[in-house]
Amino acid sequence: MTAEFIKIEGIPKPASRIALGTWAMGGFMWGGPDDANAAKTIDKALDVGINLIDTAPVYGFGHSEEILGKALEGRRDRVVLATKVGLDWQDGHVFRDSRKARIEAELDASLKRLRTDHIDLYQVHWPDPKTPFEETARALEKSVQSGKVRALGLSNFSPEQMDEFRKFAPVAAIQPPYNLFEREIEKDVLPYAVSNNLVVLAYGPLCRGLLSGKMTADHVFTGDDLRKVDPKFQQPRFAQYLNAVEGLKTIAEQHGKSLLALAIRWVLDRGPTIALWGARKPEQITGVQDAFGWTLSKDDMAAIDAILDKAITDPVGPEFMAPPARA
Numbered sequence: 449m450t451a452e453f454i455k456i457e458g459i460p461k462p463a464s465r466i467a468l469g470t471w472a473m474g475g476f477m478w479g480g481p482d483d484a485n486a487a488k489t490i491d492k493a494l495d496v497g498i499n500l501i502d503t504a505p506v507y508g509f510g511h512s513e514e515i516l517g518k519a520l521e522g523r524r525d526r527v528v529l530a531t532k533v534g535l536d537w538q539d540g541h542v543f544r545d546s547r548k549a550r551i552e553a554e555l556d557a558s559l560k561r562l563r564t565d566h567i568d569l570y571q572v573h574w575p576d577p578k579t580p581f582e583e584t585a586r587a588l589e590k591s592v593q594s595g596k597v598r599a600l601g602l603s604n605f606s607p608e609q610m611d612e613f614r615k616f617a618p619v620a621a622i623q624p625p626y627n628l629f630e631r632e633i634e635k636d637v638l639p640y641a642v643s644n645n646l647v648v649l650a651y652g653p654l655c656r657g658l659l660s661g662k663m664t665a666d667h668v669f670t671g672d673d674l675r676k677v678d679p680k681f682q683q684p685r686f687a688q689y690l691n692a693v694e695g696l697k698t699i700a701e702q703h704g705k706s707l708l709a710l711a712i713r714w715v716l717d718r719g720p721t722i723a724l725w726g727a728r729k730p731e732q733i734t735g736v737q738d739a740f741g742w743t744l745s746k747d748d749m750a751a752i753d754a755i756l757d758k759a760i761t762d763p764v765g766p767e768f769m770a771p772p773a774r775a
C-alpha cells in the first residue's frame with residue numbers, strides 16, 4: 449500500500465499523512481542524541497514513502513535541524529520541510545519569544561542549519577503572551593513574501609489566538625497534541641481547523657511511546673528523559689494507561705494490525721490530519737505502511753471510546769510540556 453497525501457495550502461508538493469517527527473533526534477529531553485541512527489532513520493523515512501519531516505530549532509538546541517540539513521543534502525527537493533520559530537533558550541532553559549527580531553534571526557539560523565534556501569511550513573511553536581500576535585504575524589508574512597517560507601503554521605494555539613493571528617497573516621496548518629489519550633482538541637481546535645480549511649499536524653500520535661505497544665510498567669527512564677516527569681508515566685496513573693493499551697490491542701488484532709498502526713490510523717481517521725510519528729531508529733518506522741490503506745469504522749471508534757472510558761479514570765493531558773513565557 450502506498451502512502452496517503454494531503455495538500456497544505458501554499459506548498460506545491462502534497463505532504464504524506466505520516467510525517468517524521470525529529471524531536472528525539474536532537475537528544476535533549478530524550479536521553480541524548482545518536483546521530484548515526486538519526487541519519488539512517490531519515491533515509492528510511494524517505495524509503496517508506498514519508499516526505500514530510502518536522503523539526504524545530506529547540507530540538508537539541510539546533511542539533512535536530514543540523515542532522516536533517518546534513519541528511520537532506522542533494523535531495524532537499526524530495527521533502528516537505530517543516531520547522532518552527534518562537535522559542536529561545538539560555539543555559540538549557542527554554543522560553544517563548546516571538547518578537548520580530550527573534551523571528552528574523554531564528555529564520556536565518558534555521559535556513560543555515562537546514563542547508564536550504566526555503567522552509568515549506570514555518571510554525572510558531574507556542575503562543576508568546578508577551579508579544580502582540582500582530583508583530584509575530586507581520587514578521588512571518590514578510591518571510592513568505594521574501595520566498596524564504598512557503599506557508600505558515602501555528603502550534604499549541606487556541607481558536608481565539610488563531611483568530612487574532614489570522615487577522616494579520618494567512619495560516620495553512622496547525623500543530624496541536626492529538627492521540628488516543630490526548631483528545632482535548634476535539635472540543636474546539638479540531639472543529640476550528642475543519643471549518644477554516646487548516647491541515648492538522650497531530651503531534652505525539654504515539655503518546656510519547658505509550659501507544660507503541662512496547663511499554664511496560666517496569667520500564668525505567670534514564671538521564672533527562674521527559675517521561676520521568678510526564679504525569680501519564682507515574683503510578684498509579686501509568687497502570688490505567690497500560691490497561692487501556694491492552695484493551696486497544698484487541699481492536700488492533702481484529703484488523704490484523706499492531707497497536708501502533710491502530711494509534712496512527714485513529715489519528716488519520718479523525719479529520720484533515722497528519723500523524724507526526726516520532727522516531728530516531730530506522731527500525732521504528734518499518735511499520736509505516738501498516739497504517740495506510742484501511743480505516744476504522746464507526747463501531748470501532750465506539751468500541752475504542754468505551755475502552756478508554758473504562759480504563760482511564762484519572763486522565764491527564766500533555767500540559768506539563770508547555771514552556772514558560774520569557775522573564
Ligand code: NAP
Binds near residue numbers: 603656
Ligand atoms: P510520539 O511520536 O507520540 O512517540 C515517540 C515515542 O514512540 C518514542 O518514545 C519512541 O521510542 C516511540 N516509538 C516510535 N516508533 C516506535 C516503534 N516502532 N516501536 C516502539 N516504540 C516506538 O511522540 P513525540 O516524539 O513526542 O512526538 C512526535 C513529533 O511531534 C516530535 O518528534 C515533534 O516533531 C512533534 N512534537 C511537537 C510538539 C509541539 O509543541 N509542536 C511537541 C511534541 C512533539 P524511543 O523512545 O525508544 O525512541
